[in-house]
Each structure stands twice: as C-alpha cells, then as structure tokens.
Amino acid sequence: MQSEASFLPAPDSNLIQRARQGDSRSISWLFERYQPSIFRYLYYRVGERQVAEDLTSEVFVRMLRALPAYQLQVAPFQGWLFQIARNLSVDYFRQSGRNEALTENITAPDPLPEAALDHALTHAELRWALSKLSDEQREVIILRFVLEIPIAEVADSLGKSADAVKGLQRRGLLTLRNVMSEK
Amino acid sequence: MRDEKELDNLLEESLQAVENGQAAQNVAAGLPEDAVELASLVRLAAAVRGTAHPVLSAEAQGTAKKRISALAGQKTSQNGARPAFRWAWIFGTAGVSTVFLCFFVVLLVGGGLWWYGPLMAHSATVADVSGTVEIASAGNADWHSADVGELVQTGQRIRTGADGSVTLAFFEGSRATLGAATEMNLTAISGGWGDVLRVALSQQSGSARYNVVPLRSDGQFLVDTPSGSASVHGTVFSVTVDAQGQALFSVDRGKVEVANGSGHVAVTAGQATHSGPEQAPQPPAFRFASSDTLTTVNGSTWNVSGIPFSITGETSIAGKPEVGQAIFVKGRILKTGQWVADVISTESRAKAEFQLTGAVQAIEAGSWNIDGTNVFTDEATVIGEDINIGDPVVVVYTRDGNRRLALEIAKLDDVDDGPQTLCTGADPQPKAQSLAEKYGVPYDEIMGWFCQGFGFGEIDLAYGLSLETGVPVTDVFALRQQGLGWGEIKHRLSVTPTPTVTVTPDGTSTPTPDLSATPTLSGSETVTPTPTLLTGTPSGTQTTDCTGANPQPKAQSLADQYGVPYDEIMGWFCQGFGFGEIDMAYSLSIESGKTVSEIFDMKRSGLGWGEIKKLLDDEQEKDKGKGKHHKP
Numbered sequence: 001m002q003s004e005a006s007f008l009p010a011p012d013s014n015l016i017q018r019a020r021q022g023d024s025r026s027i028s029w030l031f032e033r034y035q036p037s038i039f040r041y042l043y044y045r046v047g048e049r050q051v052a053e054d055l056t057s058e059v060f061v062r063m064l065r066a067l068p069a070y071q072l073q074v075a076p077f078q079g080w081l082f083q084i085a086r087n088l089s090v091d092y093f094r095q096s097g098r099n100e101a102l103t104e105n106i107t108a109p110d111p112l113p114e115a116a117l118d119h120a121l122t123h124a125e126l127r128w129a130l131s132k133l134s135d136e137q138r139e140v141i142i143l144r145f146v147l148e149i150p151i152a153e154v155a156d157s158l159g160k161s162a163d164a165v166k167g168l169q170r171r172g173l174l175t176l177r178n179v180m181s182e183k
Numbered sequence: 184m185r186d187e188k189e190l191d192n193l194l195e196e197s198l199q200a201v202e203n204g205q206a207a208q209n210v211a212a213g214l215p216e217d218a219v220e221l222a223s224l225v226r227l228a229a230a231v232r233g234t235a236h237p238v239l240s241a242e243a244q245g246t247a248k249k250r251i252s253a254l255a256g257q258k259t260s261q262n263g264a265r266p267a268f269r270w271a272w273i274f275g276t277a278g279v280s281t282v283f284l285c286f287f288v289v290l291l292v293g294g295g296l297w298w299y300g301p302l303m304a305h306s307a308t309v310a311d312v313s314g315t316v317e318i319a320s321a322g323n324a325d326w327h328s329a330d331v332g333e334l335v336q337t338g339q340r341i342r343t344g345a346d347g348s349v350t351l352a353f354f355e356g357s358r359a360t361l362g363a364a365t366e367m368n369l370t371a372i373s374g375g376w377g378d379v380l381r382v383a384l385s386q387q388s389g390s391a392r393y394n395v396v397p398l399r400s401d402g403q404f405l406v407d408t409p410s411g412s413a414s415v416h417g418t419v420f421s422v423t424v425d426a427q428g429q430a431l432f433s434v435d436r437g438k439v440e441v442a443n444g445s446g447h448v449a450v451t452a453g454q455a456t457h458s459g460p461e462q463a464p465q466p467p468a469f470r471f472a473s474s475d476t477l478t479t480v481n482g483s484t485w486n487v488s489g490i491p492f493s494i495t496g497e498t499s500i501a502g503k504p505e506v507g508q509a510i511f512v513k514g515r516i517l518k519t520g521q522w523v524a525d526v527i528s529t530e531s532r533a534k535a536e537f538q539l540t541g542a543v544q545a546i547e548a549g550s551w552n553i554d555g556t557n558v559f560t561d562e563a564t565v566i567g568e569d570i571n572i573g574d575p576v577v578v579v580y581t582r583d584g585n586r587r588l589a590l591e592i593a594k595l596d597d598v599d600d601g602p603q604t605l606c607t608g609a610d611p612q613p614k615a616q617s618l619a620e621k622y623g624v625p626y627d628e629i630m631g632w633f634c635q636g637f638g639f640g641e642i643d644l645a646y647g648l649s650l651e652t653g654v655p656v657t658d659v660f661a662l663r664q665q666g667l668g669w670g671e672i673k674h675r676l677s678v679t680p681t682p683t684v685t686v687t688p689d690g691t692s693t694p695t696p697d698l699s700a701t702p703t704l705s706g707s708e709t710v711t712p713t714p715t716l717l718t719g720t721p722s723g724t725q726t727t728d729c730t731g732a733n734p735q736p737k738a739q740s741l742a743d744q745y746g747v748p749y750d751e752i753m754g755w756f757c758q759g760f761g762f763g764e765i766d767m768a769y770s771l772s773i774e775s776g777k778t779v780s781e782i783f784d785m786k787r788s789g790l791g792w793g794e795i796k797k798l799l800d801d802e803q804e805k806d807k808g809k810g811k812h813h814k815p
Binding site: 022024031036039040043054056057060064065121122123141144146166170174176177180 | 187188190191192194195198202221223224227228230231232233234235236237238239240243244246247248250251252254255373414440442447449788801
C-alpha cells in the first residue's frame with residue numbers, strides 16, 4: 001500500500017505558484033489537504049490539543065509567508081510543511097520551558113487496555129505512551145505509524161539514513177511496548 | 184542469532200506486509216522462530232495505525248482559515264497581483280461540512296459489509312456484480328472473474344466488460360459503481376478502527392458514479408483520471424473518461440474539487456466540468472442529458488427529438504451515430520445558452536429521457552425558468568418541496584410539441600441516494616443552545632445562521648456586535664455576506680469620524696463600548712477614521728491631525744486610564760484603530776499579560792475582538808489548568 005505521504009499527490013508547481021500569488025483557492029486547497037496530517041503530527045508531538053490547534057494554524061501562516069522562498073525542487077512540499085511544524089514545536093517547547101518528553105503534562109490514561117497490542121488504542125493512550133519515548137523515537141513512530149510515511153521519506157525528512165530510521169523504529173516500538181506492559 | 188540490523192530489516196518487511204493488507208496477526212505468526220520477539224511489535228504498530236486519531240476542531244479550522252485568509256489578503260493587496268479574494272465563502276461550506284462530519288450517520292452498506300478488521304480497512308468489497316467483471320493484481324495481466332464479496336486491495340485493478348457493472352463498497356459506507364467498459368486501479372486505500380477512509384482511485388476509462396459518505400476531516404477520497412483528479416469529502420458525483428483520456432466530472436450533491444496541472448475548479452451540485460490531458464478544467468456549468476432518436480445532423484449542430492446541441496472537437500463520440508438511431512448524449516449548458524455535448528453514445532435506453540439542471544430563475548403558474556431555459560408544468564408535474572429562486576434543480580422533462588414539459592422538478596440537495604447529513608448534527612447542538620441562551624433568541628434562529636454557513640464563533644460575534652451597536656443582526660450578517668471582514672464590520676459599525684466612545688465597565692473583564700453615535704449601514708458612510716500618518720517626527724513629541732482635535736480628549740483619557748503616554752495612544756489611533764479598540768486592547772493586555780502590540784497583531788491577523796478574547800481566555804484557562812496539575 002502506498003503510504004499517506006505518497007497517498008496524496010504532491011501539489012503541482014502551478015498550484016504552489018498560484019498560492020504564492022495569493023490565490024485563495026490554491027491556498028485553501030493546500031490547507032484542506034494538509035491540515036489533518038499537520039494537526040495529528042503536532043498533537044502527538046506537543047501532547048495538548050489546544051496547543052496543537054494553535055500551532056497548526058501557525059504552520060499555515062508561516063507557510064504562506066515562506067512560500068515565496070520555497071523551492072519544490074529542493075524539498076517535497078509535505079516534508080517542507082512538516083519541517084515548519086517541527087520547528088514550531090521546538091520553539092514551543094523552548095518558550096514554554098517544557099521538556100519534549102512531555103511527561104510532566106500528560107497523565108496516564110486510566111485504564112490502559114490490558115491487551116493493547118491487539119486493540120486499537122485511543123489517541124489519549126497513544127499520546128501518553130509516546131510521551132515516554134525519546135524525541136527521536138517519538139518522531140519516527142509518529143511519522144511511520146500515525147502519518148504512515150514510508151521509511152525512505154522519513155529518512156529524508158529527518159536527514160538520517162534508512163537504516164538509522166529502521167533502528168529507531170524498532171527501538172521505539174520496543175519502548176512503546178515496554179511502557180504499555182509496565183502500566 | 185540475528186543481529187540488530189537484520190532484525191530492523193525483518194521488522195520493516197513485516198510492517199510492509201501489514202501495510203499491503205495482510206492481517207497483522209498472520210504476519211506476526213509467520214515470523215521465524217529466531218525473530219519471534221518482533222511479533223508483538225508488528226501487532227503494536229498495527230494498533231497504532233488503527234488508532235482513531237484526533238482531528239482539528241471545526242472552531243480551530245475556522246480560526247486558522249481566518250488568520251490565513253487575512254494574511255493572504257494582505258499579501259495579495261501588497262502584491263497588487265489580483266483583487267483580494269474573500270475567503271469566507273470558500274471556507275464557509277467546508278467549515279460547515281466539517282461540522283457535519285462530526286455528526287454524520289454512517290450508512291450501513293448492503294450485504295453486511297460493515298466491520299472494522301484491518302483487511303477490510305485496506306480494501307474494498309465487490310458487490311452487485313453484473314455481466315463481465317474482472318480483477319487483476321498490480322503489474323499482472325492475469326485477470327480473473329470477480330465474485331461478490333471478494334476484496335479488492337491496494338494496487339489491484341478492476342474492469343467491466345461492455346455488458347458489465349459492479350459496485351465497490353468501502354468499509355465506512357462509500358461506494359463506487361462502475362458502469363460498462365470501465366477500468367480503474369485501487370491506487371491506495373487506508374482506514375482503520377477510527378473510520379477514517381482515505382482512498383485514491385485511478386479511473387482510466389468508462390463511467391463510474393461515486394457516492395462518498397461525508398468523511399471525517401482527515402478523510403480523503405480522490406479519483407484520478409488522465410485529465411485531472413477529483414477530491415471530495417462527502418458527495419455524489421460521476422466521472423466519465425473517454426478513449427482520449429478526456430474526463431467529464433458531474434456532481435449531483437455536494438462539492439467536488441477538480442484539478443490538474445493546468446488549473447482547478449470547484450464543481451457544485453448540478454454542475455459539470457470537462458477537462459483534457461493538456462487542458463485545464465472548464466468553468467463549471469449546469470448540464471443536460473438526452474436519450475432519444477437522433478433526428479438531424481447539420482454540421483456541428485445535432486438534434487435529438489427537436490432539442491439542438493453542439494458538437495465540438497472535444498466531444499467524445501462512441502460509435503457512428505446516424506440519423507434515426509437512438510443515442511444518449513450528455514453535456515453542459517454554457518453561460519451563453521449553448522448546449523455543448525461532451526459524451527455521445529449509441530447505447531439504447533428503454534425509454535426516451537430528457538434532463539437538465541440549473542438554478543431556478545423564475546417560477547410562474549405553468550412555467551419555470553431554469554437558468555434561461557423555459558420548462559412548462561402541468562397538473563401532473565411532480566414538484567419537490569421548498570424550491571426557491573436560486574436553488575439548483577434537476578428537471579426531468581418530455582417533449583410536448585415544441586415545448587419542454589416537466590415531469591418532475593427536484594431540488595438537487597433532495598436527491599437522496601446516500602446518507603443524509605444534517606446541518607444540525609446533534610439535536611440540540613450544544614453550542615447553538617448556549618448562544619441562544621446567551622443572546623435570548625430562539626435556538627432555531629442560531630441554527631438558521633449556522634445552516635447558512637456561518638460558524639458559531641461568527642454568530643457569537645455578530646450578535647455581540649448587534650447588541651453593542653443596535654444594528655439588527657441580519658444587517659451585520661449582510662455586511663459579512665458582502666465580503667467584509669469582521670474587523671471591517673466592527674469598524675464600520677462602531678467608529679465615528681470623531682470618536683466619542685465612552686467605556687462603561689460592566690464589572691467583568693471586558694469593557695463594553697457605549698457608543699454615542701447611531702451607526703448607519705448605507706454605503707458611502709464608512710465611518711472608519713482615515714488614518715493620517717504622523718507628519719514630522721515619527722516618535723517623540725508630535726502634533727497630529729489624524730484626530731481633528733489636539734489634544735484628543737479621548738486619547739488623553741485613555742492615556743490617563745492606562746498610565747501610558749498620550750502619543751502612544753494616538754500612535755495606535757493613527758494606525759487606524761478606534762479608541763474603543765484601543766481601550767479593548769489595553770484592557771485585554773492587562774488581563775492576559777500579553778503586550779498591547781501582540782494583541783493588535785492578533786487583530787491585524789483578521790481575528791475579531793470576540794475571538795481574540797476567547798483565545799486569551801482559553802490560554803488563561805490552560806495556564807490555570809497547568810497550575811493545578813503541578814500542585815502537590
């Protein structure tokens with residue numbers, strides 16, 4: 001199956017060009033297309049719905065401001081948007097004085113399913129479990145399994161080799177499993 | 184014993200197998216003995232994928248869109264490239280539909296196709312097979328006959344013969360019905376326990392009708408053709424692709440965005456657009472369909488039972504129609520009134536059929552005008568309820584001499600072959616109930632505005648402004664419908680040329696402007712003060728003529744009230760902010776701890792004062808929440 005990243009056709013350069021010129025339809029098209037993924041990404045990174053909502057809005061504001069400088073040939077559009085989102089979340093942690101590990105602000109859901117491995121999780125459970133991972137592991141798990149982006153694109157996005165991402169993926173899942181079984 | 188790298192690779196291969204539609208349990212069970220530790224990771228990854236992930240709330244979407252809209256407007260204005268586009272209406276329906284999505288009732292598809300297993304979520308189920316229907320795997324020319332209940336998975340292809348048709352049912356209720364001689368690929372499909380359907384289909388040929396249930400806002404339903412793609416969230420539409428790859432997109436309900444590398448258009452109920460591989464989608468137009476005998480052919484003008492239409496170089500003609508032969512033609516009614524055929528086939532139908540769509544222009548006894556075309560009615564004509572001027576309708580008619588006699592006229596929104604959506608969703612809608620109580624108006628009145636496409640935040644703002652200014656709320660909404668931003672509306676309603684705003688503290692945190700002037704709405708009297716830039720020194724001691732009076736008493740009063748320099752107040756005023764707004768900004772600054780500049784920046788981003796206050800209140804609540812959390 002194609003992953004989500006390749007699932008949505010990349011917006012063509014004409015669309016981006018029109019968005020650059022302030023064409024509202026093109027901009028709305030970009031927003032409608034990418035806001036679900038961006039919001040999900042931010043929600044699991046920062047762990048708070050309200051903050052994620054605010055940051056999602058900010059991602060598209062910054063997208064609009066930065067579009068004139070964006071070069072399709074240099075970076076895939078979705079990857080570029082995620083980079084903006086990642087930077088914003090880092091800024092948020094820095095400004096709020098919060099640790100990216102999130103553990104201070106997220107309480108464990110009660111109860112966590114006993115056999116979580118065989119059931120769909122609630123997003124609160126997943127958010128809590130993700131908060132126990134290292135930043136790198138969390139990033140990979142979110143990109144791979146929440147946003148369903150293939151290994152190669154995750155590697156590109158994070159500036160790592162595919163092998164490194166596979167390693168983070170396995171270790172991240174191991175940590176996640178241990179966190180859940182300890183609960 | 185496998186090393187770590189081998190385990191990493193084996194895990195990735197297993198995950199790929201799950202992504203390709205295999206059940207996680209089966210993949211986990213099939214792992215070699217020396218890698219059995221990976222089994223739980225495969226199952227866990229599948230569980231994470233199946234999580235019902237959160238979606239951006241409708242309110243947050245609305246706020247984000249307003250911010251982006253305001254910024255886009257500024258950029259456009261600065262660029263001078265094209266007139267500022269009002270986004271409100273573009274986003275309006277999307278916003279409402281997003282709310283719909285939260286409440287829609289999922290259609291249970293026939294045959295008990297409803298379940299949440301991962302395989303189902305990554306495949307479509309074959310239903311209603313008729314005639315020749317075949318399936319092949321990706322990259323494989325080995326076609327086999329399709330059976331009812333068979334799963335079509337990502338990468339597989341399905342085609343129908345000249346006598347065939349089939350329905351593909353997706354796990355949450357959406358359907359794609361392929362007509363004769365149609366082929367498509369199931370390019371991608373994902374979903375899961377959370378009901379979020381994400382589908383991409385590639386239709387290479389033939390005709391298909393898509394009935395997409397309203398998706399959650401992170402759902403997606405894409406239909407690609409050689410001439411462009413259609414993207415929808417919940418609608419009924421059809422796509423016909425001819426041998427040259429040209430595509431005709433026809434919409435029966437909802438809205439479809441049709442795009443290719445050359446442009447994109449939004450097609451609404453009753454409309455159609457035509458596009459080619461090298462051609463941008465045509466402007467959407469209402470449409471017609473006729474099935475009867477080809478009576479005359481005169482150059483590019485053909486005639487079916489007395490109804491003329493034009494043939495163009497882009498008209499797709501299957502077979503060699505001859506005069507006297509039964510044909511089926513469908514096409515678009517251009518703004519010029521010209522009927523242009525897009526698709527003609529020689530298929531024979533059981534009976535003559537004529538249809539057209541359009542917006543109702545006039546309703547008279549015995550006669551309706553549908554977008555310039557007159558149709559006649561008689562006592563046998565079945566006319567749907569609640570059809571008003573401007574509504575898109577479909578007319579089924581017959582020939583009565585030279586007249587078109589309507590057999591049925593139905594509002595397109597009433598066409599019901601799919602799940603229903605209500606603009607109310609929950610009944611009662613809690614937010615609407617809250618606003619009704621807040622402003623002492625009937626619940627239905629609030630929902631009336633909501634169903635017209637206004638968000639609850641906007642409704643709150645409009646009623647608040649109405650209360651503040653005495654202007655009827657209908658007039659406030661009328662300004663919004665004219666395309667004014669909320670900031671402009673507030674200016675227009677609340678600021679007089681020589682502001683004489685007095686603040687009446689109401690004992691709460693929000694000062695309520697008590698306006699001494701009665702605002703009027705008629706036109707030229709935009710009462711926003713014209714900011715006259717400070718002449719001479721931009722800072723420091725200054726005299727200014729942006730007020731008329733010097734010193735300006737109200738500015739002096741605000742300076743005294745907030746303990747800031749008079750020039751600071753006048754600086755804001757000369758940037759176009761009214762004294763009421765300046766008062767509001769300073770008050771909010773004190774309450775929230777934000778700087779006055781930050782608050783004015785929020786205002787400049789296009790947010791209304793009600794929205795700003797709400798955002799700041801929410802932040803404070805959040806901060807309080809954090810404080811509680813950290814208490815020992």
